[in-house]
Amino acid sequence: MAVIDRLKFISRRLGERLWLRPLVFCMLSIAAVFIAKAADSMNLGWSIPSINTESVEALLEIMAASMLVIATFAVGSMISAYASASTSATPRSFTLIIADDVSKNALSIFIGSFIFSIFALTAAKNDIFREPGLAALFVLTVFVFGVVIITFVRWVDTIARLGRVGASVEKVEAATTAAMKLRRKAPAFGGIPTESRHMQRTAVYAATVGYLQHIDIETLQAWAETVNVRIVVAALPGTFADPGRALAYVTHDTASTAELDLKAVTDAFVIGTERLFEEDPRFGLVTLSEIADRALSSGVNDPGTAITIIGSLVRLFVLWAEPTEDLQAPKCDRVEVPLLSTRDMFDDAFTAMARDGAGTVEVMLRLQKAFKALSCLGDSAMREAAVAHSRMALARAEKKLELPEDLALVREAAAFSSTNTHMDDAIATK
Template sequence: MKKKLFIYFHKLREQLWFRPLLFCLLSVGAALFAHQADGTKLDTLVLNIKTESIKGLLDTISSSMLVISIFAVASMLSAFASASNTATPRSFKIVVTDDMSQNALSVFIGSFIFSIVATVALDNGFYGKSGLFILFLFTLSLLALVILTFLRWVNGISRLGRLEHTISQVESVTAKSLSKHIKHPFLNALPITNSLSDGQSVLSNSVGYVQHVDMSALQALAKEKGLKIQLNCLPGDFIHENFAITSFSNIEDLDLDEITKKMNDAILVGDTRWFDEDSRFGFIALTEIASKALSPGINDPGTAIQIIGSHERLFFLWNESSENDQKNEILYDCLTVPKISMADFFDDAFRPISRDGAGNIEVMLRLQKVFKSIETINHEEIKKLAIQYSKEAYKRAELSMKFKPDLDVLKKECLF
């Protein structure tokens, strides 16, 4: 049940209509709530408000908000297409869930619905003296909200879908996911020390990417059956029907069909990867933008250099973790979880850029400077890999650059 709610909520968040629907329901509620003030002590305290004055405001809102809403949707769709074309299609999910745009669209459509409902109620004499006064306050407040939202949205829509803004959004989402991984690298479970190679394996019943693992469900199953469960896949891994998603201590008199079903139900598999829990996916999306910028048809090394800077900031999150001396909090003591190799993060972030930018001295210089920078992080594995990838990047440059003075300059920035 928890897994189904998680999936449903995650999918709802990506729907463009979800927030506008909530605001529409709130608007209808506000228009009807004003009637509750009638017949109370407010009748002797509030001013007399003419129906015509409220109706004029409502007519203004209703006649303009639908047009602005259509314009907002068209602008957002244009921005989404721009983000997919100029950056990477993987960035679409981030851009489409942009809070500013969804909030603006919600306010515009909700205001239109409010004005229609309130106008119909007014025409049918639904409000008394106090109700008219409360409705007048609601209308003025809504009008002020619309104006402020529109001004903020006009300022923001100019950036939505632009490459620089998309890069910033992807980096921000990646930083959140990576911080979560650094703080809890084993998903609040135990690391794998002794593999359950002689235990019972559970095969996947799906083909696709692991999107979410319900650790609490696996822990509950382990407690109920007295098992030690080893998780063999993490969010972001691609699995198939012959892949052993889990292994567990082999105990007799167990209903293997029931255990297989429950373990598969605890692991959500889909066609695409999610940024929220897949700490590597953000690096991949950023690097795709850099590779696209370095293609001969676009030839934009400045964007690749900007992406390298994003990677540098992300890797320094490990430096902050070392300074805070964070420890893995154990919530699921019956589960063991594999470790994501640091080399995988380096591959995702730097290998495609060093391959596609090998012939560009500016890109390769910036790449070597980043290796020098992250080599100072208080993390032994990062230090070793920074030197290794510095060597590999220089070897790629040697094969691509024909101008020896460029190679000489590049060699001075290397870590070896």
């Protein structure tokens, strides 16, 4: 299971590469020509129509001449869209933009069609095909033409939206939603929440510098069972790891762990040069916050985008607060993993917006309404975080808003935080 988990992680990383899918389509294009040749060995008899060789060659020449131009145009358009997304939104959204399936499929089909036309044209001009193979090649060529036309029309619609801020926000929100759903099903990645009280423990430090991208919990469980210890994970995906940062602690009730080979523990932590969205919901919140913060800068001055992102953040936190019905039972009882802190997630999502939008009344009003909505979800940790951030946002607004009427509106919207504070004091007194 540990090997399968690692292979899945590697396959997902390969799937994000732009070159992989075009390579697969090129191989399929070459295979299609061999499939057409295989039709020559079939006894199809009178059912094969008579196809003129010149007509097939003409179609293939048109395809060969146009597909390379279209593929070059596609690459240029994609690069422009990627650059626009990085500058108008945030560079952190680049990995999601480049992973767009429609664009990758379009580029792959254009390049694959070019390879198919060149390979098939060479075979046809050298009289490789008899009548059945030529008929099969004609059908395949028409089919490829149809796929190219449909793909091009669909791709033009997608590429026109790809570099827009709205498209970037949608992709980041979708990636964060997926990460949150994954974490809600397995809050401790299949381990158990941190509860260790062991006195003897040995720290395991990172061997490289970078961001923690993945933790192979099943490998840790297998090693812990073999040497009869417990492992307390000290760093979650998204943590910046360095040689002085403990990734985990190996603990034992009675014996020392000084003689253990800890390399297996270190190898279970995958460290890379950048954060990934897949297992790190906080990275999605940070990215959305960066997009909103850039929109609030004096050079852009787009509070509407910030308000849109506040709506996205409310949806995400509502999802996070929902009760989980398909919660997975812990499978790795020797590995303890800390749970995500709701307060830390609020800090990632709202601190920058509240700081840089403090002088914009419409943003402050929307923020206070968001905090009020989140405080009513029935989650005590979320209510405490919402109240605390509401009070901090109000304090910032009081320093930046100059018009008394604007400040009065924000104070009125933030009145719920004072009510919640009084309720908490009353509960504590009882």
